[in-house]
Amino acid sequence: MANERRGSILNYLQQNAVGVAAVLVVFLLFIPMSKVIIDLCMILNLAFSIIILLVVVYTPRASDFQTFPRVALFQALFGFAINISSTRLILASPARAAGYSPEQSAMVQAFANIVAGKNIVIGFVIFIILIVFQVLVVTKGASRVSEVAARFSLDSMNQKLFDVDNRLNAGVIDETEAERLKTAIRREIDFYSAMDGSSKFVSGSVKAGIFITVVNLLGGFIIGMAMNHMNFDSALSTYSTLTIGDGLTSQLPTLIISVATGILVTGTKSDERLEDLLKKEFTSYGQIYQIVGIVLIVASLALRNGTQFLLIPIGALFVYLGVSFTKKKQKEIITAKQQEEKNKATQTQNAVDSGNIVMLDPLSLELGYALIPLVDKEKGAELLERITRIRTEARLDMGFDIPKIRIQDNMTLDPNTYSFKIEGIEAGHASIRLGYLMCMDTGAVTEPLKGEQTKDPAFGMDAIWLPEDRRSEAESAGYVVVDPPTIISTHITEIIRSHAAQMLDRQSVSVIMDKVREKNPVLVDEVLNTAKLTYGTIEKVMQNLLEEKVSIRNYIKILETMANYASVSHNPWDLTAKVREALGLQICMQYADPNDKKIRVMRLSQELSELIADKAYYPQDGSKPYVAFDPVDHRKWITAVSNSLAKFNNLGYMPVILCVSAVRQLVRASIEREQPGVVVISDMEMYAAGTNVSVEIIDEISAES
DSSP states (O other): OHHHHHHHHHHHHHHHHHHHHHHHHHHHSOOOOOOOHHHHHHHHHHHHHHHHHHHTTTTTTTGGOTTHHHHHHHHHHHHHHHHHHHHHHHHHHHSSSSSSOOTTHHHHHHHHHHTTTTOHHHHHHHHHHHHHHIIIIIHHHHHHHHHHHHHHHHHHHHHHHHHHHHHHHTSSSSSHHHHHHHHHHHHHHHHHHHHHHHHHHHHHHHHHHHHHHHHHHHHHHIIIISOOOOOOHHHHHHHHHHHHHHHHHHHHHHHHHHHHHHHHHHSSSSSOOOOHHHHHHHSSHHHHHHHHHHHHHHHHHHHTTTHHHHHHHHHHHHHHHHHHHHHHHHHHHHHHHHHHHHHHHHHHHHHHHHTTOOOOOEEEEEEEEGGGGGGGGGOOOHHHHHHHHHHHHHHHHSSSOOOOEEEETTTOOOOEEEEEEEETTEEEEOOOOTTEEEEOOOOOSSSSSOEEEEEEETTTTTEEEEEEEGHHHHHHTTTEEHHHHHHHHHHHHHHHHTHHHHOOOOHHHHHHHHHHHHHHHHHIIIIIISSSSHHHHHHHHHHHHTTTTOOOOHHHHOOOOOOHHTTTTOOOOHHHHHHHHTHHHHHHHHSOOOOEEEEEEEOOOHHHHHHHHHTTOOOOOOOEEEEEOOHHHHHHHHHHHOOOOOOHHHHHHHOEEOOGGGGGHHHHHHHTEEETTOOOHHHHHHHHHHHGGGEEEEEOOOTTT
């Protein structure tokens, strides 16, 4: 039981070491401690400061030592508490005019004897020199560097973040690496901001130590002469010695922490350790050591008086080091040249083997030269950040990773024009005007304004260009006002949504399958091994969904449905129909009125459903089925759909056709060119939505309509 109790106490102390240490420091401030405890704390304080210094020396980047500002504050408080306790011991314990006093701290007396010995003046001179160096050189320099580093780090934060976004959009890094770099930048800013304040704690600790030392000396005179009945010489000798010892024991750890602070804030932002950097930079030029060695040898001949016995060997050693470093450097240069030639040969061979193939960019945004400021990170451009958000939002909306968008200038474009391309083929372009705002009338305009007529490239709405200084006027008049970055990002978003099926490839499907495998390996095994579905079939089903703007985020349900019906058919169009039925609630909610959860539809008549079914053609190769109308039937069909759409548009509803499941895909295929914006859903999809969505039939598409 006793062992278990001791074990639990030790575990508690280990888990709460910081809290226990903080409480003990508070006790040191107010409760008198014995000289043994004070000596132990002084030793721990000195050891702790040395540990901090060595950690700083072996830490490559300053921001990697995130806890340093709080550690420095805690060490300052710990040292202050020890100083208070030692001061109480010095003044409260009886002092002896000569020799060792067993009532006083052994550490204090030891430091005093080492530095001062029997000459108190020497001790005071060394102590004052130490204090002056610490205050004027180390602490003041570290504080100044911390201030400058914090200010410059904060000023450069936006530029660094924009640079990361630009590299991400250019495809140089992936999103994981971009997030890691951004986190490192923010951590660096937080660190230098905290270091700015931490350096003030260190400098304040030095000043407080000086003040306590003066108080010790004056208080010792008063107590020694008035209370201990010592003469002036004895009091001066005794308490000056103790004051020097106490001051050194408190100021030495503080000096070490000040030096550590200076080393930390003056370090570079590379990932190399200080030791490695020193080796690299001090061994690069052997000629320097040779010159120094020769100078020392010549100086020995000039100075004489026995100096040559030291200068000549040291000079010879420097010459030897210089020759060694020079040979080593030459060897490294030769090795580097050989490696460079080898790399060039390898690259040349690879270029020959690959036939200089250059892959097309999956997505690219080309800008006329007048639009370059929109992506200039030095001018705080917003477009790069918006494009990053576009990819993130598209991934959440559609369910797969959108390829990186490469941004480049194109001198052949009109200066104010941009072009968005998918695999090198233009998918959309428009001209915009920098310094102007696009103002669109969505029906809320009360006072029409005059401006240059244009059209919104994303939705084709009529709009006008107005100067930026007329924003408030346009908003007051009821216009929807958008700036150039918003115009481009909105246009790109709509293009991506419309062409999502083109962007999904087998590699994307592989990523999706790997993601599903992490949580549901049984399902992936059933789809690929039991159902024998290929990546190509899965890709085609998902592309069919994306073509009709159906998100594929519900991977589990999509794959489960495909596995369930794979025994019936491997045809991607049949599987797509079953998957759509499984996603019926998701699809119906996508087009339902958010207020009353109703879908307003145009119902396809039975007569036209039978006509479409009769004219259906299913290619033998499993490609997309279509309706083989003759000219008369085709005209009858398009006229019927157009008449119903006219009624629907007058009411302001999204055009949705409701038909039986057997012809849904055929109806969609027959109108996708003439009426690309029309949504087609089946009765089975409505049935899957259950009571969550209701239907309101606005019109019926029939041959007589």
